[in-house]
Amino acid sequence: xxxxxxxxxxxxxxQRGVTMKDVAKHAGVxxxxxxxxxxxxxxxxxxxxxxxxxNDAVQELGYRPxxxxxxxxxxxxxxxxxxTEIVTAPxxxxxxxxxxxxAWLDRRFLLIAPSDQADAVGPNQGLExxxxxxxxxxxxxxxxxxxxxHRGVHVPASANEVPTVLINCFDADGKLPSIVPDERxxxxxxxxRLLQAGHTRIGVINLDxxxxxxxGRLEGARExxxxxxxxxxxxxxxxxxxxxxxxxxxxxxxxxxxxxxxxPTALFCLxxxxxxxxxxxxKERGLTIPGDIAVIGFDNQELIAAYLRPKLTTVALPFxxxxxxxxxxxxxxxxxxxxxxxxxxxxxxxxxxxxx
Amino acid sequence: xxxxxxxxxxxxxxQRGVTMKDVAKHAGVxxxxxxxxxxxxxxxxxxxxxxxxxNDAVQELGYRPxxxxxxxxxxxxxxxxxxTEIVTAPxxxxxxxxxxxxAWLDRRFLLIAPSDQADAVGPNQGLExxxxxxxxxxxxxxxxxxxxxHRGVHVPASANEVPTVLINCFDADGKLPSIVPDERxxxxxxxxRLLQAGHTRIGVINLDxxxxxxxGRLEGARExxxxxxxxxxxxxxxxxxxxxxxxxxxxxxxxxxxxxxxxPTALFCLxxxxxxxxxxxxKERGLTIPGDIAVIGFDNQELIAAYLRPKLTTVALPFxxxxxxxxxxxxxxxxxxxxxxxxxxxxxxxxxxxxx
DNA sequence: TGCATTTAGTAACGCGCGTTACCTGCGGGA
DNA sequence: TCCCGCAGGTAACGCGCGTTACTAAATGCA
Numbered sequence: 001x002x003x004x005x006x007x008x009x010x011x012x013x014x015q016r017g018v019t020m021k022d023v024a025k026h027a028g029v030x031x032x033x034x035x036x037x038x039x040x041x042x043x044x045x046x047x048x049x050x051x052x053x054x055n056d057a058v059q060e061l062g063y064r065p066x067x068x069x070x071x072x073x074x075x076x077x078x079x080x081x082x083x084t085e086i087v088t089a090p091x092x093x094x095x096x097x098x099x100x101x102x103a104w105l106d107r108r109f110l111l112i113a114p115s116d117q118a119d120a121v122g123p124n125q126g127l128e129x130x131x132x133x134x135x136x137x138x139x140x141x142x143x144x145x146x147x148x149x150h151r152g153v154h155v156p157a158s159a160n161e162v163p164t165v166l167i168n169c170f171d172a173d174g175k176l177p178s179i180v181p182d183e184r185x186x187x188x189x190x191x192x193r194l195l196q197a198g199h200t201r202i203g204v205i206n207l208d209x210x211x212x213x214x215x216g217r218l219e220g221a222r223e224x225x226x227x228x229x230x231x232x233x234x235x236x237x238x239x240x241x242x243x244x245x246x247x248x249x250x251x252x253x254x255x256x257x258x259x260x261x262x263x264p265t266a267l268f269c270l271x272x273x274x275x276x277x278x279x280x281x282x283k284e285r286g287l288t289i290p291g292d293i294a295v296i297g298f299d300n301q302e303l304i305a306a307y308l309r310p311k312l313t314t315v316a317l318p319f320x321x322x323x324x325x326x327x328x329x330x331x332x333x334x335x336x337x338x339x340x341x342x343x344x345x346x347x348x349x350x351x352x353x354x355x356x
Numbered sequence: 357x358x359x360x361x362x363x364x365x366x367x368x369x370x371q372r373g374v375t376m377k378d379v380a381k382h383a384g385v386x387x388x389x390x391x392x393x394x395x396x397x398x399x400x401x402x403x404x405x406x407x408x409x410x411n412d413a414v415q416e417l418g419y420r421p422x423x424x425x426x427x428x429x430x431x432x433x434x435x436x437x438x439x440t441e442i443v444t445a446p447x448x449x450x451x452x453x454x455x456x457x458x459a460w461l462d463r464r465f466l467l468i469a470p471s472d473q474a475d476a477v478g479p480n481q482g483l484e485x486x487x488x489x490x491x492x493x494x495x496x497x498x499x500x501x502x503x504x505x506h507r508g509v510h511v512p513a514s515a516n517e518v519p520t521v522l523i524n525c526f527d528a529d530g531k532l533p534s535i536v537p538d539e540r541x542x543x544x545x546x547x548x549r550l551l552q553a554g555h556t557r558i559g560v561i562n563l564d565x566x567x568x569x570x571x572g573r574l575e576g577a578r579e580x581x582x583x584x585x586x587x588x589x590x591x592x593x594x595x596x597x598x599x600x601x602x603x604x605x606x607x608x609x610x611x612x613x614x615x616x617x618x619x620p621t622a623l624f625c626l627x628x629x630x631x632x633x634x635x636x637x638x639k640e641r642g643l644t645i646p647g648d649i650a651v652i653g654f655d656n657q658e659l660i661a662a663y664l665r666p667k668l669t670t671v672a673l674p675f676x677x678x679x680x681x682x683x684x685x686x687x688x689x690x691x692x693x694x695x696x697x698x699x700x701x702x703x704x705x706x707x708x709x710x711x712x
Numbered sequence: 713t714g715c716a717t718t719t720a721g722t723a724a725c726g727c728g729c730g731t732t733a734c735c736t737g738c739g740g741g742a
Numbered sequence: 743t744c745c746c747g748c749a750g751g752t753a754a755c756g757c758g759c760g761t762t763a764c765t766a767a768a769t770g771c772a
Contacts, residue, residue, distance in 0.1 A: 017495075019758055030722050035760065045720050067493045068424040068433065069758035072727050077424070087453050093446040100443060100470050109490065112468050114456050134465065137423045139373075244663035273663055280665050283639070303659040307600035307629060309636050375728055386752050391730065401750050425728035428757050 018063045027057035034058075038065070067109075071139065079109045080330055081135030083128060084146040087114040091301075095146045095167055098323025106331060111135055132156045142330035145169065146323070150180055150212045163333035167326045168319070170343060177329060179322045179344045183213050186315045186348030187220025190268055190296050193313070195228050197356050199266035199294060203254040204232070205247055205278060206239040207270045217270050217298060236264055240274065247274025251281035255293075266294040266356070272301045275312055275355075295355045298348075311353035318346045374419045383413035390414075394421070423465075427495065435465045436686055437491030439484060440502040443470040447657075451502045451523055454679025462687060467491055488512045498686035501525065502679070506536055506568045519689035523682045524675070526699060533685060535678045535700045539569050542671045542704030543576025546624055546652050549669070551584050553712050555622035555650060559610040560588070561603055561634060562595040563626045573626050573654060592620055596630065603630025607637035611649075622650040622712070628657045631668055631711075651711045654704075667709035674702045 020038075024031040029050055036044040037054045046054075057063075071077040082099055086092050096112065103110040113131035135143065136158060143159050147169035154172050155164065166178035194202055204221060207214040222232045238253050240246030247269060254264060267282075269275035275297035282293050289295055289310055297305060297314035305312040325344060333339055376394075380387040385406055392400040393410045402410075413419075427433040438455055442448050452468065459466040469487035491499065492514060499515050503525035510528050511520065522534035550558055560577060563570040578588045594609050596602030603625060610620060623638075625631035631653035638649050645651055645666055653661060653670035661668040681700060689695055 017758095021758080031759085032722060032724095032761085033720090036721090039760075041761095045718080047720065050720085064489070064493055066428070066495060066758055068427045068495060069727090070760075071424045072422070072428055072729090072757095073759040073761080075727070075760090087449070087456060090446055090449040090453075093443070093449055097443050097446075097470070100468075104470070109467070109494070111465070112456075114453070114460070133420070137420055138465070139422060139424060244665065248665065273659075276663055277665070301659060303629075303657060304663070307632055307660070309600065309604065309633070373728090377728080387729085388731085388752060388754095389750090392751090395730075397731095401748080403750065406750085422728055425757090426730075428727095428759090429729040429731080431730090431757070 017066065018061045019066070020063070022061055023054065023057045023063050026061055027054045029054060077139045077141055078107065079111055079138060079140045080142045080144065080327065081111045081113060081132075081138070081140035082144040082146060082326075083113050083115050083131045083135065084144075085115045086146055086148055087112065088116055089148045091148045092146065092168060092317070092319050094319035095323040095326075098320035098325075099144060099146075099167070099327050100323070101320075102324040102327040106327065108327070110327075111138055111140060129156045129158070132158055136161060141334050144326045144330065146326070150183065152212075163330055163339060165326050165329045165333070167322050171341065174341055177333075177340060177342050177344070179325050179329065179346060180212075181317050181322070181348050182345035183216025183348070184220040184223070185345070186298065186317075187217035187268075188224045189220075189348070189350045190217075190298065190315050191221045191224035192227075193350055193352075193356060194266045194268065194294060194296060195224060195230075197266070197290075197294060199264075200228075200230060201233075201262075201264045201266075202236065203251075203264035203267045204237040205250045205254070205267060205269040205274050206237050207242050207274075209239055213298075214270060221268060242271055242273060244273050244277035244280075247277030248281050249277070250274065251278035255281060255285060255287075265292070266296070269295060269297050272297040272299045272304045272312060272314055275314070276304050276308060279308055279312075289355050297355075300351055305351070305353065308355075310355050313353045313356045314351055315348045316351050318348060322346050373422065374417045375422070376419070378417055379410065379413045379419050382417055383410045385410060433495045433497055434463065435467055435494060435496045436498045436500065436683065437467045437469060437488075437494065437496035438500040438502060438682075439469050439471050439487045439491065440500075441471045442502055442504055443468065444472055445504045447504045448502065448524060448673070448675050450675035451679040451682075454676035454681075455500060455502075455523070455683050456679070457676075458680040458683040462683065464683070466683075467494055467496060485512045485514070488514055492517060497690050500682045500686065502682070506539065508568075519686055519695060521682050521685045521689070523678050527697065531697055533689075533696060533698050533700070535681050535685065535702060536568075537673050537678070537704050538701035539572025539704070540576040540579070541701070542654065542673075543573035543624075544580045545576075545704070545706045546573075546654065546671050547577045547580035548583075549706055549708075549712060550622045550624065550650060550652060551580060551586075553622070553646075553650060555620075556584075556586060557589075557618070557620045557622070558592065559607075559620035559623045560593040561606045561610070561623060561625040561630050562593050563598050563630075565595055569654075570626060577624060598627055598629060600629050600633035600636075603633030604637050605633070606630065607634035611637060611641060611643075621648070622652070625651060625653050628653040628655045628660045628668060628670055631670070632660050632664060635664055635668075646710070646712050653711075656707055661707070661709065664711070666711050669709045669712045670707055671704045672707050674704060678702050 020031050020034045024034045034054055036046055037051050100110045113135050115128040115131050142162055143164040144167055145155055146167040151169050152172035153169045164176050166176055170178040225232050238250040240250035267278050269278055275295055287293050297312045300314045300316035305314045376387050376390045380390045390410055392402055393407050456466045469491050471484040471487050498518055499520040500523055501511055502523040507525050508528035509525045520532050522532055526534040581588050594606040596606035623634055625634055631651055643649050653668045656670045656672035661670045
């Protein structure tokens with residue numbers, strides 16, 4: 001498909017915007033004067049009178065600056081780009097929200113480019129490369145990469161041309177700064193909450209044990225138990241698929257394995273979807289939440305956690321905050337701060353609802 | 357990998373971008389020749405030899421076009437803008453995905469600007485106006501407005517300066533084209549499915565009766581019943597808050613009102629969240645789904661519908677398709693098609709799972 | 713009065729690119 | 743021989759703006 005614009009400039013010609021030149025003519029001054037006033041130059045000497053005359057002209061003509069031309073002349077675009085699979089798999093969409101809000105505050109524009117990358121390792125980087133390339137063509141001053149779940153990733157080589165920050169993922173090559181949730185602290189706070197409610201025998205419904213989320217959260221759980229002088233009973237840790245069905249099955253195993261007196265009185269589900277399944281398993285057995293079994297989740301997926309009955313107490317992933325921090329970090333880097341491979345850990349707050 | 361864009365001299369590339377002038381010098385031709393080759397001009401006469409020489413130079417230097425400069429010179433940006441509250445309330449995030457994928461196919465870039473507008477009517481249009489303004493400063497060639505739920509909206513006046521299309525909402529002033537779900541057909545298909553499964557006494561858990569979604573879906577339900585020679589029993593229609601709790605209570609009302617033989621054998625829940633609550637009400641009464649009571653939802657909120665047990669049969673809102681259609685409509689408008697206030701209705705497909 | 717500042721503004725250049733007008737050779741027909 | 747036409751380019755302009763030099767008048771100061 002070639003460009004379908006015919007030589008005649010059909011559409012573009014229709015709409016010619018008001019330029020500085022027009023404003024200048026209308027105000028009876030030079031274009032330079034207009035530029036000075038609009039950019040609020042400090043050591044420009046423009047009398048108060050012409051200044052208002054120019055501002056009036058701007059109002060009357062409805063002048064609107066041309067961001068592209070400005071970027072070209074000033075050699076800075078005020079744009080950041082974010083490459084993300086989140087558009088495809090919207091689980092962590094709050095990252096975008098956080099980043100965009102922060103960018104808006106900082107008078108920057110965030111260009112969002114989709115990356116359909118299903119797996120981090122495979123050579124399916126076509127679209128991701130293309131997205132990065134497209135963003136660089138727009139002359140973004142910084143790049144963000146955001147993943148739907150915490151993991152290591154490889155970024156396209158061309159990302160090295162501008163400051164780059166990873167969000168909810170980290171550089172598998174260990175060269176770029178990143179912002180990730182503090183899974184361990186999250187696991188700790190979850191189990192602390194259960195301990196505080198008097199539970200000492202706690203079942204854990206685990207994710208795939210190799211992913212960073214599972215490793216961190218479980219370690220945090222161990223730490224919390226250790227502080228209370230307890231140990232994590234490996235028999236009470238059951239892994240399953242990260243779905244409601246997986247959670248259901250894992251919960252059944254844990255609940256049916258013991259006579260009532262040895263049965264755990266609380267379940268720590270490493271994500272909310274599995275907690276959703278665990279609810280079913282518990283209710284099926286005629287047990288109540290939190291009376292007989294307390295449940296605590298992880299992720300704070302609103303649609304689940306806030307709508308389960310009883311509402312699910314869970315640990316939130318700080319997506320929005322990570323997004324904002326990403327932009328702030330980019331601000332620092334573009335301002336000249338040296339690039340390091342630091343990992344910023346962001347707190348995962350406990351959200352009390354009614355299941356503990 | 358074979359494409360060695362950066363390995364040459366990444367540092368130099370960062371400091372000052374490679375321009376056409378550099379490519380021209382490297383290839384020993386004029387800048388014009390480079391421009392002609394890169395834009396694939398048809399009636400330009402460039403020998404095959406210099407053409408390849410230029411392309412080689414592009415590769416070797418890692419030249420990347422400057423989108424802003426190109427837009428400035430050619431007076432077309434290839435950008436569309438989308439103003440949306442979806443970033444804030446990600447329920448309908450698939451609209452963005454659909455729009456972005458389509459834009460990508462059409463070699464256009466979609467700029468996403470957030471609008472924090474909580475209510476459609478209030479004068480809280482500050483942020484929305486600012487977003488529109490910002491997009492126009494980028495010289496977008498068209499605008500999309502996307503809402504999280506189907507309703508009438510007012511768009512900022514400046515939106516009239518470029519072609520504008522509304523998605524999942526419609527112009528309260530009746531002047532702009534819009535793309536909305538065919539709620540009525542969706543309601544029809546849901547009830548048809550229940551009828552086909554043999555249900556004739558169907559309870560309806562309704563939304564706020566005045567919103568377009570409720571009006572349309574209910575009307576569709578009536579139509580389907582009429583075709584089967586049945587009438588909608590108004591006693592069986594219960595409204596509630598659009599939440600799981602609301603659905604729970606409404607379901608309780610319906611289920612407890614009648615002796616078993618008069619009890620409806622199916623529930624049509626006008627959204628999935630309410631269906632989620634209805635599940636609880638049904639299970640609490642020792643009834644099974646779909647054995648004793650069939651349930652059908654609306655919206656296809658994946659996190660709910662795909663994870664409820666049994667999985668929820670529901671009618672999907674065609675967000676992705678609406679997004680894509682929005683971009684396609686914009687393509688037509690920017691290509692010169694006259695602007696009308698047409699409402700395009702998009703089908704809501706039935707998703708069979710296990711609750712009917 | 714004489715000279716140096718300061719005030720108030722303007723002319724002109726260039727950012728990177730698309731585009732139009734032009735220029736140069738060369739082969740062929742009359 | 744002359745002229746025409748065409749392949750194969752190039753010079754030059756302008757898109758809208760930031761920015762640096764420069765100018766011309768008003769003011770300060772001895």
